[in-house]
Amino acid sequence: MRGLLFLLFSLIATTVLASPEFWRSEWPDTDFSRSSVKNWGEILSGGPPKDGIPALSDPSFLRVGDERRIKGREPVITVEVDGAEPRAYPIRYLMWHEIVNDSVGGVPVAVTFCPLCNSGITFDRRVRGQVLTFGVSGKLRNSDMVMYDRETQSWWQQAIGTAIVGELNGTQLRALPTWMESWAEYKARNPQGLVMAQPSYNRSYGRNPYEGYDSLSKPFLYNGELPPHGIPPLARVVRVGDRAWPVSRLRDTPELREAGVVLSWTAGQASALDTGRIARGKDVGSIRVTDGQGRDLPHDVMFAFAYHAFWPNGQWMLK
Template sequence: MIRLLLAALLLIAPPVAADPAFWRHEFPLTDFTTSSVPFIEIISGGPGRDGIPALDAPEFIAVSEAALDPAEPVIALEIDGAAPRAYPIRYLTWHEIVNDMVGGVPVAVTFCPLCNSAITFDRRVDGAVLSFGVTGKLRRSDMVMYDRETESWWQQAVGEGIVGRHTGTRLGQLASWMEPFAAFRERNPRGRVMAEPDLPRDYGRNPYRGYDRSDWPFLYRGDAPPHGIDPMARIVRVGTRAWPMARLAQAGRITEAGVTLDWRSGMASPLDTGRIAEGRDIGHIRVRDGQGRDVPHDLMFAFAFHAFHPDGEWMLD
C-alpha cells in the first residue's frame, strides 16, 4: 500500500527534515525567524511548492448535470446568499485546496488525504483576503498550507499559522461536512457542483489505495491515540472533543456536550479501493447545535486528533 502511495505521489527522494536555509529558495518571502513549532517536525512529503496545485475560482455546474456516483463523497457548503455547493473529493484528492468565493465569503475548502481531514476556512485575516497553496510539506502527517500573500505556513488540521508573519493566527472555520453526492443532490435539487478541472489528472482514481486500512499513518512520527483506539479509526472532531465514528454508527444519533451528531450509511471511503466510488461504505455524519444549526467540525483519523489535540476529550461509550 505504501509503495503505491509513494509511486502515486512521484516521491523520488526520501523525506528530509525541514531546513529554512534549504527551503528559502522555494519561499523567499517567508519569515523563517518566526515559528511556533520546531522545524524538525516539518518534513517533505515529496512534491515541492505547488507540486500539488491548489485551485482558484472553480467553475460549477447544476447538480443534475454532475456525473458522480451516488456514494461518492463531496464536501457540502451551504452559506446564506448563495446556492449550496458541493466540492467532490475526487478533485480535492488531487488538489487539496480550493480557493473560492461563496455568498460574498472568501473560503478555502481543504482536504488532507493523509489525515482524512476536510475543513473549510474563512480566508479573511486582519482585513485582508488570503489565498492558499500547498507547500508540499507535512507536519504530523498533516498538510502544511501557505498563503500566497505573505508566504506564511499554516497547519491545515487546526487552521493555525505556524511559520512566518501569521504565526499564531487562527483561521475561522466554517460549517461544512462530507456526505455522499446522493444526499447532497436530494437535499439541494438546485445546488451547484464543482466542475471537473481542466487538468491532466485521473479524477475518480484514489492514489492512496488501501490507506485507511493501514496499521500506521504515512510519515507519522507521533504517539498512538489513547484508550487502545486504532490510529486510522475515523473520529468526528467538534472543538477539542472526539466522537469515534464506530460509536456513532452503532447509536445512529448521539446528543451530548451541546451538540447532536447524526450518522447515516451510504458514503464510500475515498481512501479504500482504487476507484473512489467503489470504496466501502463508511457512513457520514451531520453535527448540529441545540437550535438545529450546523456546527463546524471535522471527520479525521484518530491519530491526527491526538497529534493536534493531545489534551482533547475522547467521547467514548
C-alpha cells in the first residue's frame, strides 16, 4: 500500500522549482513584492491547483447523540470557546478539506489540518480590523500547507500561522487553545455538544489517502534538514511555542510538568495517517497541554521534521 501512496503522488505532484515569476500568472492579485521567502525553491506544487482542495465555510453541525458515522477512536479537533457550545471537527473531513472557516462564540476561526505534517491548529481569523476567509493554495513549503486568504490573496504558512507572501506578509495569526482527541473522549465530556456534519462533497470520508505515511522514513516533498538527536522525521512531537516534546516521552510518563506547562497523554486516539481507514489506525493517544492553573494552551502535535524545519533553533525537550 505504501507503493500505492508514492504512485499517487508521482501522478499528481509537480516538483517544479518555484519563483515569483513562475507563480504570478496563477496568482495575479498576490503582491509578490512583499515576501519573507528567501528560497523560492522551497515553494512546490502539491498537485491540486488553487482551491483544488476545497476549504469549507460555515459548516452544519449535529448533536453528538445524532452522529452515527464516526468511530470512537477517530480523531477530532475540539474547539471550546467561553460562552459557546463545544464543537468537534472530525479529521475524517479535514483530511479532504484541510481548512474550515467558522465562527464559534462570536470568534471567527479557521480550523486547519495539514496531513503531510500532522499539524492541526485553530486560528483566530481577525487581522488588522478585518475577518479573513482562508483557502488552500495547492502549494507546499517544507511539506506544509500554504494557505491563502481570499481578501488580500496573501499566502500563509499553516504550521507557523504567518503570512509569507503578499500584502499581509509578516502578519501573525493568533492560535487558539484547541486540541486533537478521540471522538469517544469528546463525546464522554460533551454529551450535548456539537459535531461538524458531513460535507456535501463526493469524497471518501473516513478513508486515509496517505496510507502508511506516518511509518515512512522520509516525508513527502521535503528536502530540508532532518531532525537532530536521532529522532525519526515522522515521529510525533508536541510543540508549545518554540519547544518540542517527543510524544514517546509521554507514553512512558503520561504527565510531564516542565518549562511552566503540563502535558498529559491518554491512550485511545487512532492515527489518521496509518491504515487506509482512519478508525483502524494505530493508537497514538490524545494530548492536552495546560498551564499551572489548568488552562488550555495553544499547541500542535506535528511531525518532527516539520518542527525542525520551522523552528531550526527550537528547544528539544528530550529529558
